Amino acid sequence: MDHFARLGLPAALDLEAASLDRAYFALQRQWHPDRFVAKPPEERARASIEAAALNDAYRTLKDPLSRAVYLAELKGVELPGDGKTIDDPDLLMEAMEAREELHEAPSSEAIDGLAAKARNEMNKAMADLGSLFLANDKSAIRKTLLRLRYLDKFAEEARARRMNIERSRA
Amino acid sequence: MTLLEIHEPGETPLPHAGEGSLAVGIDLGTTNSVVAIARESVPAALHDELGKALVPSVVAYPAAGGVLVGDEARQVAAAEPKNVVSSIKRLMGRGAGDVHAVAGVLPYEIEPGTGETDMVKLRIGGKARSPVEISAEILKALRQRAEEALEKPVERAVITVPAYFDDAARTATRDAARVAGLEVLRLVNEPTAAALAYGLDKGSEGLYAVYDLGGGTFDFSVLRLEKGVFQVLATGGDTALGGDDLDRAIAERMLAERKRDGLADQVDEAAVKTALALARHMKEQLSDRDQTSGRLEIAGTPSFHALTKSEFDAMADALVERTLGIARHVLDDAGMTAAEVQGVVLVGGSTRVPLVRTKVAGMIGKPPLTDIDPDEVVALGAALQAEALTGGGDTLLLDVTPLSLGLETMGGIVEKIVPRNTPIPVQLAQDFTTYQDGQSAMAIHVVQGEREMVADCRSLARFELLGIPPMTAGAARIRVTFAVDADGLLTVSAEERTTGIAQRIEVKPSYGLSHEDMADMLYDSMDHAEADMTLRLLTEARVEARRSLLALEAALAKDGSLLSGEERTAIDEARATVEAAMAGESRDEINAAAEALETLSKPFAERRMDRGIREALSGLSVGELENRVGE
Numbered sequence: 001m002d003h004f005a006r007l008g009l010p011a012a013l014d015l016e017a018a019s020l021d022r023a024y025f026a027l028q029r030q031w032h033p034d035r036f037v038a039k040p041p042e043e044r045a046r047a048s049i050e051a052a053a054l055n056d057a058y059r060t061l062k063d064p065l066s067r068a069v070y071l072a073e074l075k076g077v078e079l080p081g082d083g084k085t086i087d088d089p090d091l092l093m094e095a096m097e098a099r100e101e102l103h104e105a106p107s108s109e110a111i112d113g114l115a116a117k118a119r120n121e122m123n124k125a126m127a128d129l130g131s132l133f134l135a136n137d138k139s140a141i142r143k144t145l146l147r148l149r150y151l152d153k154f155a156e157e158a159r160a161r162r163m164n165i166e167r168s169r170a
Numbered sequence: 171m172t173l174l175e176i177h178e179p180g181e182t183p184l185p186h187a188g189e190g191s192l193a194v195g196i197d198l199g200t201t202n203s204v205v206a207i208a209r210e211s212v213p214a215a216l217h218d219e220l221g222k223a224l225v226p227s228v229v230a231y232p233a234a235g236g237v238l239v240g241d242e243a244r245q246v247a248a249a250e251p252k253n254v255v256s257s258i259k260r261l262m263g264r265g266a267g268d269v270h271a272v273a274g275v276l277p278y279e280i281e282p283g284t285g286e287t288d289m290v291k292l293r294i295g296g297k298a299r300s301p302v303e304i305s306a307e308i309l310k311a312l313r314q315r316a317e318e319a320l321e322k323p324v325e326r327a328v329i330t331v332p333a334y335f336d337d338a339a340r341t342a343t344r345d346a347a348r349v350a351g352l353e354v355l356r357l358v359n360e361p362t363a364a365a366l367a368y369g370l371d372k373g374s375e376g377l378y379a380v381y382d383l384g385g386g387t388f389d390f391s392v393l394r395l396e397k398g399v400f401q402v403l404a405t406g407g408d409t410a411l412g413g414d415d416l417d418r419a420i421a422e423r424m425l426a427e428r429k430r431d432g433l434a435d436q437v438d439e440a441a442v443k444t445a446l447a448l449a450r451h452m453k454e455q456l457s458d459r460d461q462t463s464g465r466l467e468i469a470g471t472p473s474f475h476a477l478t479k480s481e482f483d484a485m486a487d488a489l490v491e492r493t494l495g496i497a498r499h500v501l502d503d504a505g506m507t508a509a510e511v512q513g514v515v516l517v518g519g520s521t522r523v524p525l526v527r528t529k530v531a532g533m534i535g536k537p538p539l540t541d542i543d544p545d546e547v548v549a550l551g552a553a554l555q556a557e558a559l560t561g562g563g564d565t566l567l568l569d570v571t572p573l574s575l576g577l578e579t580m581g582g583i584v585e586k587i588v589p590r591n592t593p594i595p596v597q598l599a600q601d602f603t604t605y606q607d608g609q610s611a612m613a614i615h616v617v618q619g620e621r622e623m624v625a626d627c628r629s630l631a632r633f634e635l636l637g638i639p640p641m642t643a644g645a646a647r648i649r650v651t652f653a654v655d656a657d658g659l660l661t662v663s664a665e666e667r668t669t670g671i672a673q674r675i676e677v678k679p680s681y682g683l684s685h686e687d688m689a690d691m692l693y694d695s696m697d698h699a700e701a702d703m704t705l706r707l708l709t710e711a712r713v714e715a716r717r718s719l720l721a722l723e724a725a726l727a728k729d730g731s732l733l734s735g736e737e738r739t740a741i742d743e744a745r746a747t748v749e750a751a752m753a754g755e756s757r758d759e760i761n762a763a764a765e766a767l768e769t770l771s772k773p774f775a776e777r778r779m780d781r782g783i784r785e786a787l788s789g790l791s792v793g794e795l796e797n798r799v800g801e
Contacts, residue, residue, distance in 0.1 A: 025399050029566055033595060033656040037355055037559045048595050048655060055593040163499065 002074060003057035013071055013133055015061060024058045065122075065148050068129055072145055077138050079145060091147055098154055108162045115158035122151045193326040193355060193560045194316050195363070195552025198308065198343065200259040200412065201385025201519065203227050204549035205312040207320060208557040213367065213550040216319040223546055225315070229307045230254045231295030239311035251439040252279070253295040257414060258308075260386045261301040262346075263338030264290050289342070302346045309350035314709070321713045326353045328556040330548050332387045333359035334407035334572050336618050337630055337660045344657070355559045357657040361391035362400055362567055363551030364517045367542055376512040377403075379501075381530050381538070382548075383493060384518035386412040390497040392504040392511070401568045404504035404591045406496050411489065413453070413520030419485045420449035424466050424475045433471055441468045456482050457522045483525045490529050497533065503591060514538045519545050569594055575630075575652055575660060578615035580605065582624045587652045590620065594658060599651040601667075608640045612648055616662050635664045711760040712752050718764055719748060722771060725778060732777045744770050 004011040007023040029035070031050040036043055061067045069079060098114070105111045125148050132140045195213070197204045202224040206215045215223035222241075230243035231253045238246060247254040279293040291298040309329075316324040329352075331343055340357055347354045361380035375396050382389040389407035393400055424445055428435055435441060448464045455462040456479050463476040501508060514530060516538045521527065531537050542550065558565055570593050576586040579602075588598050604612065612635045619627030638646055647667040654660050722745065730738065744767040751763040 021396070025396070025566070028568060032566055032568070034356065034559055034567065051656070052595045052597040052653070055596045056598065059592055159502065
């Protein structure tokens with residue numbers, strides 16, 4: 001059973017956070033191991049497996065990027081594993097320049113600015129994904145997802161860097 | 171023994187008659203522990219005869235023999251410092267290697283010969299003892315307090331742990347409960363328990379934070395509440411940061427002042443413990459006044475020390491700032507800002523320090539929630555959850571993993587399998603492959619932590635997957651599965667999938683109890699079995715006698731008129747005898763007195779029964795009577 005089906009939701013890129021939460025909470029009320037404390041071991045084991053699968057589904061679908069990657073994989077788009085080298089020359093160039101900018105950023109405000117720019121780019125790319133999925137353009141989906149993954153990682157790096165700066169100041 | 175009893179329909183004169191064994195909530199704290207019970211969603215901490223709820227988490231193995239816990243253990247500290255352990259929670263699940271790092275901070279003698287990766291053992295009272303054994307003594311004392319207060323056997327508990335406790339520490343906590351004869355219904359994270367105690371699940375919706383600064387640990391958690399669901403969004407903390415650090419700072423200051431004044435002290439363990447006790451007292455005084463002073467006596471030489479609130483605040487400032495830094499990090503993890511937090515709950519005795527309250531209020535921009543005693547709030551929440559788990563409640567706790575879990579890959583790099591703040595229970599798998607042609611084994615090294623390099627993370631377990639059939643490099647598919655259960659405990663398994671020959675190894679992390687350790691401990695508890703059994707039988711005899719007295723009292727209040735003056739006097743005398751025997755230590759005396767009372771009150775019970783029947787039959791017509799008999 002795929003993650004969407006497990007939560008009783010349509011397999012779509014757009015998913016309202018509130019409806020995902022609602023579906024997840026309702027099913028966890030049914031399957032969480034706390035509901036099975038006094039039950040026989042087989043039932044407890046079953047509940048634990050169900051609850052774990054629900055958590056996996058929730059965690060995968062909650063974050064828009066991980067949801068998009070998952071949906072793409074369901075549709076047969078093959079993505080390289082996380083942390084593999086980038087095979088798109090344009091993206092490689094963009095990444096190198098951005099990283100350089102980040103390392104030269106003088107203040108946490110400057111870093112916040114770079115992170116905001118990355119988030120903005122992410123929002124644009126996410127918006128593009130919708131029509132690409134509609135057109136089922138697998139190679140464009142792949143290209144966009146790889147770029148999104150990179151941008152996400154960049155935002156994370158910016159965050160870590162800002163925290164480092166704050167820590168060394170304190 | 172049973173007295174003949176007649177109850178009004180629907181009226182049960184004895185409290186909790188018919189209930190089985192009870193489930194309690196236990197806050198097993200670094201400095202203090204508390205046991206509590208909830209009935210119909212109303213939690214209450216269980217007090218001792220003096221009305222104290224806090225049991226100092228101190229265990230003594232006095233030279234005279236036996237084991238003391240709490241205030242009694244603390245009293246031994248001055249005379250026999252080597253036989254007393256406090257703050258043992260800091261060592262739960264720690265390896266000897268970890269403890270060398272804090273040596274000098276903790277006045278413990280580490281058992282020599284403990285390997286770096288084994289669970290640490292301390293040399294206390296001339297014997298090697300593990301943190302699990304020592305914690306089990308605290309749990310036994312709490313269990314006994316609960317059984318005496320509730321007059322019922324207590325065999326099940328919800329025990330709280332810091333959200334930041336790693337897998338080894340959780341396993342150690344469960345093991346300690348097992349040694350103490352308690353079935354753990356669930357390990358619940360302390361912040362979650364605190365939020366439960368505040369009833370934040372009822373009606374409150376939105377984002378809440380829990381700031382928990384105890385004696386030895388700090389935790390900060392962000393929870394989202396929605397219609398009875400507690401969802402922990404992110405949690406973080408430091409297992410070696412707490413109010414004890416403040417005591418130490420004050421104590422060091424006093425010792426430095428003595429040195430400055432030319433006192434040549436031999437600062438031995440007893441002196442350190444005396445200075446720490448005074449420091450704690452001074453710290454507590456500064457919670458509601460601007461200055462304090464203390465008299466410290468070491469080896470017969472007294473000295474006097476003054477401390478103002480602003481001096482103390484200056485000492486505490488760095489510590490509080492560190493906690494706020496962690497708090498900001500956790501908020502960031504949750505993708506939230508301080509302004510979005512609707513309320514912050516304060517937990518732990520150290521949150522009584524005014525500077526803590528001011529600074530937390532400053533960060534969140536709202537006054538913190540402090541209505542419930544910060545020392546009891548966690549145990550109260552645990553008790554509510556214990557009741558919910560045994561009686562069925564509607565609240566749902568959705569907890570997360572506090573730290574990332576992963577594997578060592580080539581070059582000592584960590585591959586994270588379960589990222590931190592993943593909701594639990596969870597089962598996640600990742601495929602790995604072989605590195606060399608014909609490789610027949612794969613080493614699997616499980617680590618916990620946020621750093622990228624294995625060397626910077628905490629090693630949890632190592633095992634080897636053997637018998638991989640010969641294949642070219644990269645052809646094998648080895649699936650490694652991490653399963654974290656609802657208590658936050660991890661199991662790792664691995665199997666080779668291409669050949670259909672499934673290899674499967676389950677591993678429990680190191681630092682938990684090895685089977686030998688467990689056997690030793692059980693053996694050790696057998697050594698004490700006789701004393702334990704005697705105490706248990708005595709407690710049971712007291713409980714039974716109390717029950718009979720209560721039943722008889724209820725009967726006398728209702729039908730006392732059935733007795734002649736003489737009979738009444740005889741029964742009252744027998745009751746007094748039972749009371750006196752209960753105050754003593756002899757089980758046989760209690761049982762004999764109780765039996766004498768039963769024999770004496772038997773005619774009374776029979777008369778009450780007759781009256782009950784007469785009353786039931788009076789006023790009935792013959793026809794009605796026949797109907798009744800026919801029923």
